[in-house]
Amino acid sequence: MKSNPLFGRLALGLYLLIFFGYLLGPLVVMSMTAFNSSGFPSVSPWACFTFEWFDVLFKDERILNSIKNSFMVGFGTVILSVAIGLAASLVLTQVWARFRSTYYTIIIAPILIPGVVLGISTLVFWDRVSRLLGPGTDAFLHNGLFLTILGQSTFIASYTMLVFVARLQRFDPGLTEAALDLGATHTQAFRKILLPFMRPAIASASVLAFLASFENYNTRPSPSAVTRP
C-alpha cells in the first residue's frame, strides 16, 4: 500500500463505496417503494409519487394492534432484561475466580442459541408448567405476550449484561466501601453510588433491549402454536 499511495487510496475508496452501497442501498430502495403508487412493492416501473400507503397503514386495525403488542412486549422485556443483566454483571465481578469462566459461558450462551430454538423451548417448558399447575393457570401462562417477554428476555439479558460489564470495569469499588464505612446500608450504597454511576449504561442497555425486542421475529412462541391440541 505504501509503495503506491494513489492506487491504495483508490482501492480503499472503491471498497468503502461497495461496502456502504451494500449496507445502505436496500434502505434507499425501501423508502422509495413506500412512495410508489404501484400495488406491488417495487421501484421500477415507477408509477406515481404518493402518500396513499401511509393512509392505508393508519387505517389498518391489525397493524395498529400489533404495534401496540410490540410496545408492550418491548417494555416488559426492557424491565426484565435490564434487571437481570445488572444483577448478572454484579455477580460476575464477585464470583469465585475458578467458577468464573463457567458462569460466563452459561450467561453468554443465550446469545448463541438460535432464536427459534429459544422460543420453542420456552413454549415447551411453560406448557409443561401450566399442565403441572392445573387448568386454572392456562389463561396466564398461555398468553403469547407473557411467553414472548420471557423468551426474548432470556437472550436480551445477555446483551444488557455485556453493556453493564463494560461499564463496571471502570467502577471503583472503593467508593461503595467508603460509603459502607461511613454507615450507609448496602441498599443505600447501591442506590446512591452504584446506580448513579451505572445510569448511562442502564439507559443504553434499555434502548438496546427495546430495539432488540421490537425488531425480533425469530424468538417468539408463536400464537398459533400456543393454542395447542
Next chain:
Amino acid sequence: MKKPMIFSQFFRNNGAFLGSVMMFLVGFWIIVLILLPQLSMLDFSFRFNLPPAEMGGPKDVYTLHNYKYLIYGAEAREGTYNTVDLMVFMRTILAAIGVTIADLILCYPLAYYLGQSKNAGFVRLLVVLLIIPYWINEILRAFALRIIFGDAGIINEFMMWTHLTREPIDFIRANIALYAGLGYAYILLMLFPMYNVIESLDRNQIEAARDMGASWIRIHRRIVIPHAKPGISSGATMVFMLSAGALAAPQILGGPSSLWFTQLVYQWFNNSLNWQQGSAYAIVLLVTSIAIVLTFMRIFKVNMGDIGK
C-alpha cells in the same frame, strides 16, 4: 473484589436484601429461563407424539424415534435415508459457514481501516452510517433485498438495460438473495468485535514491523490477525450461530424449492403440531452448531471467555 465467593461472603458483601434480589434474578435467569426450557425440550424430543389422553399412560415411554426419523425417514428401513431433511440440514450448516466466511472477508479490511485510521471525525461518520440500517426491522431489510433481487428488481432491470443479460436472472431461486440477506443481517456483529480489538492494537507495532521490512501480508498475518483473534472468533461465532438459526430471512428470501432447517423445525411445531419431532430437530441443530463452533475454537485456540468482548 476478587475474593473467593462463598454464599455467606456474598451476602456480607452485598447486604441481605440486595444479595437475595441479585441471587433471585440470576437464579431465575439461569435456571428458569435458560436451563429448564432446554432440558424440557431435550426430554420432549425423546417422546412419542401422543394424544393428550394417553400422556403419562403406558405408551408414554422414551424413544429414539424422532431422531431416527431425521436420518431414515418415515419407514425405518435399511438403506433408505431421509434425504430431503438431511440435505436441508447440510445445506443450512454449509451455507451458514459460507455466510460467516464472506462476512469475515468483507469486514476485515473495514475493521482494520476504522481501527487504525487517524482521521477520528471520518471514522465517527462511518460508524454512524454503519448503524443506521440497523434501526430498521430485520424483516423490512429482507423485503428490501427482495425488491432489489426480484425478477423486476433493480439489479435485473439494470443488467437488462445495459444488455448484460437478455432474460432476468432468478436470484431468488438460486438463493443468492438469501445468502446476501443473511450476510447483510448480521454483518455488524462481525464488524464491531473486530473493530474493537484492532483499535486496541498499538500502531507502533505495525510501524516497527514495517520499518524492519515486513511485507504487507506478513504484518497482517503475524501482528494484526493474532491480536484480533478474540474479536474475529466472537464475530464469527455470532454470525454463524445466528445465520444457522435464522428464520425471517429464509422465509422471505429463500427460493421456492429450498428450505432452511429452522423452517422445518417451525413446520413441525406449527403445521404438523408434532412438538416432539420439532424438539428433536431443534436439538440436532443446536448440538451441531455448538459442536462446530467449539471445533473451530479448538482449532484456532480461542477461549469461550473471549466471546462478546
